[in-house]
Amino acid sequence: xxxPTLSGIIPHLPALQVVVPLLAAPICFxxxxxxxxxxxxxxxxxxxxxxxxxxxxAVLTDGTIRYAMGxxxxxxxxEYVVDATNAIVLVIVSGIGAAVMPxxxxxxxxxIPASQHGLYYTAYLxxxxxxxxxxxxxxxxxxxxxxxxxxxxxxxxxxxxxxxxRRALTAAYNYxxxxxxxxxxxxxxxxxLYMVTGTLNIIDLSERVPALQDNRTVHVAFAFIxxxxxxxxxxxxxxxxxxxxxxxxxxxxxxxxAATSTKVSVYVLLRFLxxxxxxxxxxxxxxxxxVLLPLALIAMVAATIxxxxxxxxxxxxAYSSVAQLGYxxxxxxxxxxxxxxxxxxxxxxxxxxxxALFLALGCIMLRVGDVTMRGVQGLGRQxxxxxxxxxxxxxSLIGVPLTVGFISKWYLITAALDDGRWPIAVVILASxxxxxxxxxxxxxxxxxxxxxxxxxxxxxxxxxxVPTWVLVLANIGFGISAEYTVGVARTAAIGLLGGTP
Amino acid sequence: xxxxxxxxxxxxxPLVGAxxxxxxxxxxxxxxxxxxxxxxxLAASVFALLKDVLAGGQAAATLVxxxxxxxxxLQVEPLGMLFACVASGLWIINSLYSIGYMRGxxxxxxxxxxxxxxxxxxxxxxxxxxxxxxxxxxxxxxLTLSTYPxxxxxxxxxxxxxxxxxxxxxxxxxxxxxxxxIIWTWIAAGTLDFTVGGIxxxxxxxxxxxxxxxxYMFGIGxxxxxxxxxxxxxxxxxxxxxxxxxxxxxxxxxxxxxxLKVIVYIFGIDLLAETGASQxxxxxxxxxxxxxxLVAMTKDNLKARLAYSTISQLSxxxxxxxxxxxxxxxxxxxxxxxxxxxxxxxxMCAGAIYVATHKTEISQMDGLGRKxxxxxxxxxxxxxSIIGLPPLAGVWSKxxxxxxxxxxxxxxxxxxxxxxxxxxxxxxxxxxxxxxxxPSPNPVPQxxxxxxxxxxxxLEEAPLLCVLPPCLTAAGCVILFFYADEVIDLLxxxxx
Numbered sequence: 003x004x005x006p007t008l009s010g011i012i013p014h015l016p017a018l019q020v021v022v023p024l025l026a027a028p029i030c031f032x033x034x035x036x037x038x039x040x041x042x043x044x045x046x047x048x049x050x051x052x053x054x055x056x057x058x059x060a061v062l063t064d065g066t067i068r069y070a071m072g073x074x075x076x077x078x079x080x081e082y083v084v085d086a087t088n089a090i091v092l093v094i095v096s097g098i099g100a101a102v103m104p105x106x107x108x109x110x111x112x113x114i115p116a117s118q119h120g121l122y123y124t125a126y127l128x129x130x131x132x133x134x135x136x137x138x139x140x141x142x143x144x145x146x147x148x149x150x151x152x153x154x155x156x157x158x159x160x161x162x163x164x165x166x167x168r169r170a171l172t173a174a175y176n177y178x179x180x181x182x183x184x185x186x187x188x189x190x191x192x193x194x195l196y197m198v199t200g201t202l203n204i205i206d207l208s209e210r211v212p213a214l215q216d217n218r219t220v221h222v223a224f225a226f227i228x229x230x231x232x233x234x235x236x237x238x239x240x241x242x243x244x245x246x247x248x249x250x251x252x253x254x255x256x257x258x259x260a261a262t263s264t265k266v267s268v269y270v271l272l273r274f275l276x277x278x279x280x281x282x283x284x285x286x287x288x289x290x291x292x293v294l295l296p297l298a299l300i301a302m303v304a305a306t307i308x309x310x311x312x313x314x315x316x317x318x319x320a321y322s323s324v325a326q327l328g329y330x331x332x333x334x335x336x337x338x339x340x341x342x343x344x345x346x347x348x349x350x351x352x353x354x355x356x357x358a359l360f361l362a363l364g365c366i367m368l369r370v371g372d373v374t375m376r377g378v379q380g381l382g383r384q385x386x387x388x389x390x391x392x393x394x395x396x397x398s399l400i401g402v403p404l405t406v407g408f409i410s411k412w413y414l415i416t417a418a419l420d421d422g423r424w425p426i427a428v429v430i431l432a433s434x435x436x437x438x439x440x441x442x443x444x445x446x447x448x449x450x451x452x453x454x455x456x457x458x459x460x461x462x463x464x465x466x467x468v469p470t471w472v473l474v475l476a477n478i479g480f481g482i483s484a485e486y487t488v489g490v491a492r493t494a495a496i497g498l499l500g501g502t503p
Numbered sequence: 504x505x506x507x508x509x510x511x512x513x514x515x516x517p518l519v520g521a522x523x524x525x526x527x528x529x530x531x532x533x534x535x536x537x538x539x540x541x542x543x544x545l546a547a548s549v550f551a552l553l554k555d556v557l558a559g560g561q562a563a564a565t566l567v568x569x570x571x572x573x574x575x576x577l578q579v580e581p582l583g584m585l586f587a588c589v590a591s592g593l594w595i596i597n598s599l600y601s602i603g604y605m606r607g608x609x610x611x612x613x614x615x616x617x618x619x620x621x622x623x624x625x626x627x628x629x630x631x632x633x634x635x636x637x638x639x640x641x642x643x644x645x646l647t648l649s650t651y652p653x654x655x656x657x658x659x660x661x662x663x664x665x666x667x668x669x670x671x672x673x674x675x676x677x678x679x680x681x682x683x684x685i686i687w688t689w690i691a692a693g694t695l696d697f698t699v700g701g702i703x704x705x706x707x708x709x710x711x712x713x714x715x716x717x718x719y720m721f722g723i724g725x726x727x728x729x730x731x732x733x734x735x736x737x738x739x740x741x742x743x744x745x746x747x748x749x750x751x752x753x754x755x756x757x758x759x760x761x762x763l764k765v766i767v768y769i770f771g772i773d774l775l776a777e778t779g780a781s782q783x784x785x786x787x788x789x790x791x792x793x794x795x796x797l798v799a800m801t802k803d804n805l806k807a808r809l810a811y812s813t814i815s816q817l818s819x820x821x822x823x824x825x826x827x828x829x830x831x832x833x834x835x836x837x838x839x840x841x842x843x844x845x846x847x848x849x850x851m852c853a854g855a856i857y858v859a860t861h862k863t864e865i866s867q868m869d870g871l872g873r874k875x876x877x878x879x880x881x882x883x884x885x886x887x888s889i890i891g892l893p894p895l896a897g898v899w900s901k902x903x904x905x906x907x908x909x910x911x912x913x914x915x916x917x918x919x920x921x922x923x924x925x926x927x928x929x930x931x932x933x934x935x936x937x938x939x940x941x942p943s944p945n946p947v948p949q950x951x952x953x954x955x956x957x958x959x960x961x962l963e964e965a966p967l968l969c970v971l972p973p974c975l976t977a978a979g980c981v982i983l984f985f986y987a988d989e990v991i992d993l994l995x996x997x998x999x
Contacts, residue, residue, distance in 0.1 A: 397648070400674075401678070402644055402648065403640065403641035403644045403645065404641060404645065409569070409570060411682075412570070412682075412686065413570075415682070415683070415686050416686050416689070416690065419683075419686055419687060419690055420690060427683060427686075431678055431679050431682070431683065432679075434678055435674070435675055435678060435679060438670070438671070438674055438675075442667070442670065446663060446667075449652075449655075450655060450658050450662075450663055481569075482567055482569060482575070483567050483568065483569060484569055484570045485568050485569070485570060485571055488570045488571055489571070
């Protein structure tokens with residue numbers, strides 16, 4: 003590619019970030035053949051990742067990018083806005099996609115009937131486009147549109163697990179019902195906002211809504227949006243769709259969704275809470291302290307305890323996700339720069355942990371065909387690399403030093419102590435200590451028990467091990483040197499609290 | 504060689520060694536050679552650093568900035584130098600012993616054993632040279648994790664249970680208390696650097712100091728203050744070389760070393776002396792010291808008795824630190840070295856007895872001293888050193904600790920030290936006495952290891968590599984007696 007063409011494309015990166023995967027989806031559908039679709043989807047994922055990295059770089063050096071879609075200026079057209087907060091989310095989403103895709107070929111071949119491969123990759127591309135769209139758009143209604151694209155395609159991703167276990171269908175249906183309720187709540191909230199402000203552009207909203215802090219309609223819109231997003235991000239007690247969906251989806255689907263989709267919902271919540279509503283007092287500000295904070299704390303403890311009692315490891319990790327989402331909401335509920343930094347940091351770090359863990363589980367699924375406590379027995383010796391990856395991810399989940407989990411915990415506790423909220427720090431610590439129990443159950447099964455008699459399995463293929471280890475090493479790398487991620491998270495947090503990004 | 508570079512080398516060397524051990528796992532002789540070479544090189548680098556420190560050098564190296572304001576920073580100072588010398592020097596001897604013990608017992612998974620051992624040593628070096636509390640905490644946790652597989656080594660239900668208690672208590676206290684204390688310190692003082700004189704003066708309300716100190720002291724579970732001491736007896740299910748080097752030297756000494764670091768460089772002894780924030784700690788440490796000695800007397804299992812003895816001895820050091828006087832600190836630091844030398848001897852003897860006869864209970868060991876005279880002689884020397892009789896090293900540290908107590912005028916503490924020494928006599932000497940003076944049970948000793956040999960009156964010592972190391976460390980106890988002055992000279996800057 004020559005210089006002039008490249009520089010001609012760069013201004014349009016915000017649009018391409020979404021358009022490329024979106025247009026790739028129908029092409030992928032037409033390609034039909036499984037392995038061709040896979041190659042194509044992989045290329046698209048990598049391209050999306052490259053674009054998001056360029057966007058992040060551009061935002062960090064030059065500040066917020068505003069892109070008018072189709073040349074229609076904001077109030078009339080749809081605007082894409084990239085700042086530090088969503089640039090990092092874009093990197094997470096596309097980065098996880100780029101890591102999962104090379105891995106997907108073997109895993110999908112083993113778990114999904116050949117006739118559905120093309121469709122599966124098509125759904126994946128749609129999901130990717132939807133997630134990126136939700137994140138990048140600066141228009142409230144457009145958020146809803148992309149949210150629906152994401153949701154519909156992720157129902158497909160979940161139900162693709164039906165070849166392995168028919169319960170995937172009920173899981174997907176349950177997810178569909180609750181996901182639709184969530185999206186509907188969200189769009190009702192957006193509609194109410196439009197009613198009082200006459201705009202759907204998020205920047206315009208952020209200029210008009212704070213002046214209406216006492217408006218009853220705004221309060222109702224606020225409630226609808228918080229509950230809708232609470233459902234989407236699986237905030238306790240609205241999390242019931244999540245464990246089944248993650249348990250029965252194909253390994254690649256779980257890894258991708260667990261690491262990205264709830265994160266994007268957390269991002270939307272962040273954006274609406276702090277940029278659009280920017281509550282400073284009264285009903286909305288109190289919601290942080292009296293609704294989100296207690297729910298987050300309950301999620302951290304209750305979901306962790308639920309995880310301890312799981313036999314199926316995928317479900318165990320799903321409950322752990324509910325708990326970890328509690329940490330993020332906790333950081334949000336602090337409402338301080340420190341708290342938001344911790345929340346955004348954990349958003350990024352948790353994607354790395356869960357991505358690595360679910361990919362490692364996928365390797366076990368491929369070789370053993372069983373991801374229960376019994377399935378992993380004795381695997382420490384039979385699949386050493388996979389189990390080492392899993393244990394490292396587990397240590398990160400606990401928050402052991404030199405992993406990203408530690409960085410997250412450190413900032414969450416610092417944020418709590420900074421405000422003098424001692425009891426919260428105690429709950430965070432208690433929850434991490436409980437996490438040791440469920441991680442160690444798996445470690446003991448894998449390393450200290452003998453494999454079931456007669457089971458002989460080989461190590462997973464390289465095409466799956468390499469992506470898994472890329473994420474594992476990212477867990478360690480960003481755990482040893484977190485200066486960059488902390489810096490980005492802090493910039494994002496300050497931007498969010500500054501009102502205009 | 505550049506001292507800063509050398510500093511990083513001490514951390515990396517065992518890790519590089521571990522990689523080679525993994526690669527040569529199929530050929531035990533090569534693998535053990537790698538261990539010995541690594542241990543030798545490590546001791547040489549630590550010794551080179553020691554020469555630099557004695558010449559007044561203060562090597563420092565920042566490895567990486569983990570998060571803004573929180574670097575992984577290494578800094579040599581006398582206390583850490585001492586700990587590094589003890590751990591790296593004894594690693595050589597213990598490696599010889601490991602070879603004899605692990606082969607003599609036909610243990611499984613030996614490659615994993617040596618690798619984890621090397622990682623644990625690397626973590627110990629990180630603790631020794633940590634330049635701030637954040638760095639120390641990181642290596643403190645890696646030490647816990649790398650020793651877990653060693654404790655669970657045998658894979659039996661008992662080993663699993665022991666390892667669970669081990670991990671649960673050490674991780675629980677460090678995450679639950681120590682991390683909070685560190686973050687609190689960070690928020691209050693704005694720094695975590697180890698600074699002579701402490702960093703907390705005027706930064707924190709004096710009435711809260713005892714609480715912060717308690718979070719640190721109970722958070723440092725490796726120092727085995729009661730009631731968080733249970734992990735140490737539980738860890739005794741590990742193979743004896745682990746108990747010897749890690750649970751008499753590296754891990755537990757990392758604990759009391761951290762205690763000393765926190766008291767000297769985070770709080771500062773002057774601040775503690777002025778505010779009296781450590782008064783309560785004197786009580787807890789004295790209680791642990793005496794109670795653990797009493798428990799030790801009731802234990803018939805030799806390793807369990809030694810474990811409780813270790814708990815008691817660790818509290819000597821905590822008590823010395825809690826006195827917040829220069830003599831107390833010096834005595835505590837010196838006790839790190841002298842107790843290490845004595846206790847590793849005792850553990851290696853216990854292991855030698857196990858290899859030779861497969862006996863673990865003291866009541867089964869009647870008359871064994873006549874069959875294993877070298878082992879028992881070494882055990883006697885180690886015991887006397889721990890009791891604190893001249894000309895053995897243990898006398899000096901007790902001397903300084905008692906001086907520290909006299910300095911504060913708390914005569915009760917002097918009495919506690921003396922009572923505890925008497926208790927040491929009561930639980931260590933009978934082991935030797937039974938070995939030499941009681942008749943062997945007749946007719947044939949029902950031992951497994953010696954089953955092939957007919958019962959004779961001749962020697963039935965363990966393999967040479969099991970017997971030689973404790974004799975070396977026993978000799979070390981004598982040598983250290985004559986060189987204690989040099990150690991004190993090394994340490995003096997920390998209290999001036």
